[in-house]
Amino acid sequence: MIVETKQDIVDVLQMPYDRYLDIVAPYAKRIHEENNQNALTATAMLGYDNICKNRCLYCGMRAGSTNIKRYRIAREDVVASAKAAAATGLRRIFLISGEDPKYGFDNLIYIVEEIKALGFHISLACGEFSLEQYNELRAAGADEYVLKFEMSQADIFDRLNPSTNFKKRMQSIDWIKQSGMRLASGNIIDYPGQTDEQIAEDILLMKQLEISWAPIIPYLPAKGTPLASEGGPGSLEKTLKEISLLRIMMPSVNITAQQPGKNLANGLADPEGNLNALNVGANMLFADMLPLALARNFSVVDNRITLGLEHIRNMAERSGMTLIF
């Protein structure tokens, strides 16, 4: 099966779901088995700061939202969390925050240096920085940086992300690549008004950027956000189709398997949602290191529940995949 052009992608997005499950999904899964030994990659995740200066129209953590309690975890406690993750055998960590200039860039550098010394592969998602800052993060030991382009249409990006703009976002993405960190990026799937052609353009941009990880999930309206009144949630079927398309087009890319199932109240750790994603080509699950009381407030989307390592072990067993750390 060859998937290269925008039309090839649109054809898959628009084919009957049964036909996709019969032909495309098993093909994508086979590519993962042949190229990546059917590995399920476990990664520790810590949302260390949920304060954000930005007002993305779809985000539950946007500045001014009063639905959540704000927190910053002190740098020493972030490192202590990483030590706890290391004690369970985890060797990859994903540190994520809102764009909070007051956290202190020096504190972030300290965290990266200390956690690197523990032997971790470090992925960061802390927003837009300058080239110099990305260079410093790379020098401190960061391996990968997550900055989603969200959508590849500049006019839509500028409407939904009024605190920045598409040009600036793509400049930051370019700087991340220049710094030598691997780039993780991707889109929001099936937000209100998005067309299949636009999803296809997003997928082509991911390929063009040679991303290392596609941190994708469907659009999940967060309560009280401006975009929530325009519709949603995004289609789970379309999300699974995008996962398979990415696997076919980029055989060794990491793809988030932390996907919702039919019962959105189960959040991103829904066993059915995770297994469906693993069965069609996704390969990464996250062990949340946040104490539950804080996890409820790290809510880019509602019900972001991700659970811990036991859940990941269970998913590896049920999917027949080989768990790697």
Ligand code: SF4
């Ligand atoms: S999506 Fe990220 S940058 Fe935008 S408001 Fe939410 S936390 Fe801030």
